[in-house]
Amino acid sequence: MRTVALLLNPDKPGARGLMERTRTLLREAGIETVCGETGKDADHGVFPADEVLKAVELAFVFGGDGTLLGMARRLAPLSVPLLGINVGHLGFLTEAEPANIDETVQRVIERDYELETRMMLTASVVHDGEVRAEFHGLNDVGIGKGSFARMVHVDAYVDDVLLDSYSGDGVIVSTPTGSTAYSLSCGGPIVAPHLKVMLITPICPHTLFSRPCVIDDCQQVRFVVHDNYEDVGLTVDGQVGVRLEVGDEVYVRKSVHATTLVKWRGREFFRVLRQKLRGDA
Known part of the structure; x- marks a missing residue:
């Protein structure tokens, strides 16, 4: 049985609804989920144990760059790949946007992604x-x-x-x-x-x-x-x-330790750089 983690920053407006939508789509595809929260408004009692996280295929991280950085420090020793969903501002480290969540989940279902190691x-x-x-x-x-x-x-x-x-x-x-x-x-x-x-x-x-x-x-x-x-x-x-x-x-x-990021194939670094820092299409 495939399992992924859904890690939420509840401080971000709309993040919880987006996580629930993701959870529904994954369950319809037969993929199990484990959930956790981070941030000042989080219910830290529901964060998965390390033994559970070690077994997941990847972790969706619903937040901004700061949320992903925090999860990187926490999960790098467990070698959990992180897929950032931008529910923040710039979202330079995140890979997907809320508007594309259905496509994002489909890519995960089909394993249509690459893993990139960051020092x-x-x-x-x-x-x-x-x-x-x-x-x-x-x-x-x-x-x-x-x-x-x-x-x-x-x-x-x-x-x-x-x-x-x-x-x-x-x-x-x-x-x-x-x-x-x-x-x-x-x-x-x-x-x-x-x-x-x-x-x-x-x-x-x-x-x-x-x-x-x-x-x-x-x-x-x-x-x-x-x-x-x-x-x-x-x-x-x-x-x-x-x-x-x-x-x-x-x-x-x-x-x-190293951080492993989930990346879409063909999404080039310098193109993302132009889009995020200059606003180019």
Whole structure:
């Protein structure tokens, strides 16, 4: 018996009705479903157990890019392919729109899709020689501040060789997937998602020579924090993180986990880029 997961962000208007429509179509085709919720209005008591999710063919994710990022961090260790249904705004990471849900379900029924692996990052925060926090993310890892009044001062090393000492609003390490997110708005390059690289992008650097840098995905980045402001912190995918203290070290490397996305055949990356970021047809 084929089984898929239906994962809902109830904070998004119309998401629940869309999920129920999907559930009905799948059941009519003889495909079983398991359901779960995420978000501030979610009933977290109904989220499927890991043992159940490991057995599903894929997971429909009803929400926006933020919802999909959260599900990527949660489900990557289980190797569950994610099919994003855009019930948000930009929907750059999602693959289908609500208006096309019948066609989307039919493609799943016919297994008319491809699986695309996206690299993730691991960020470890070391304080006084001990790892006090570790995170995995699909898009990016950022060190930054919340105040307009102060600059962040961070040394960046690649494989223990000093790359730069950044002074400004912070610095980002992103995956190719994350190259079209926060890094792009800070002047970083767009990177095709299949490339095996990481990007280091300064945020509003207060120098003339600090520029984005592309490194191999087998390398490791180490940051040393030189500030002790209350609002200096580490964030992962813009959603989770921890406050940083002076002397803290942050290690960023390729994660042992990866996110698997369900993609339609023939849906090219640069065409999607034009449609989402420029509004081209």
